[in-house]
Amino acid sequence: MNAAPGNTPRPDLAAMVVPLGRALMAAERPVLDAHGLTMWAYAVLSHLDETPLRTQAALAEAIHADKTRIIAVLDDLESRELLTRRPDPEDRRVRLLSLTPEGRRLRDTVRTAVREGEERLLEQVPAADREAFLRTLGFLYEVSQGHPGR
């Protein structure tokens, strides 16, 4: 149970991170379901608000999804008037995406609820550890996704 290299001081990283991720997603699900959103729909709403994107492919890449996979998501969100999708006049192959006011409102509602659940979990962690954890998690996330801010 020590930290000597080559020993067994802990379960494999992936063996903890992957199940934790599954559990976090499962905890979010009721919130998302209550608003008729899939995880990917929520990811789209979240990301669109922060960084307006010009193409669907860029959006897909930003949320680490396949470009073919978000199409049904966009269809749904558009039909519910949570976002608009119009051809770019300057290049009519491109679809300009933007959140509607209702889309932004929904996003805020859901995000707040999601964050509340996460805070309840993190509350159980000592404050000092919490900060280091979030900082390191953010760092490892960036590095693992191709460290854009290397």
Add this chain to the structure above:
Amino acid sequence: MNAAPGNTPRPDLAAMVVPLGRALMAAERPVLDAHGLTMWAYAVLSHLDETPLRTQAALAEAIHADKTRIIAVLDDLESRELLTRRPDPEDRRVRLLSLTPEGRRLRDTVRTAVREGEERLLEQVPAADREAFLRTLGFLYEVSQGHPGR
């Protein structure tokens, strides 16, 4: 970028943890492939070594898998003589599982390689943060899996 509640101090936890988990699994894959192991096969080898289990159902639960899903895995590992699976004489419905010496050896080899990869990643994190991160990750993992040691 502060910690005021309700603000946007960070991406959602799940939005970082899930992709990080995917990346960690992807990083492990070459190691596992090199030894002809799936992720579940590795999980089985890892867990069997630590805690000898009397039933397949208990093993499945321990690694958070479906009991029907590990059967093909056990078939494969047994045919490769990495583990043995014999009926319990006292209750012939039950299969007693145990790692063979080769199974244990393979598990050690793979685990060492996996850990090396993880260490290379963790090396980039300041030592103080690293410890807090691993401690907190372990804690959150336990809690999220039904906090057996609550």
Add this chain to the structure above:
DNA sequence: TATTGTTATACTCTATAACTATA
């Protein structure tokens, strides 16, 4: 010819239900 968005298809992973053999 190359690119954006779209559709269709196939493949993997996972969950559910039905079956057998023991008890």
Add this chain to the structure above:
DNA sequence: TATAGTTATAGAGTATAACAATA
């Protein structure tokens, strides 16, 4: 009848390839 293990089936999620529109 209940339980351990097994098999078969169906469903969700994902990736690949082919297609239409525009450049």
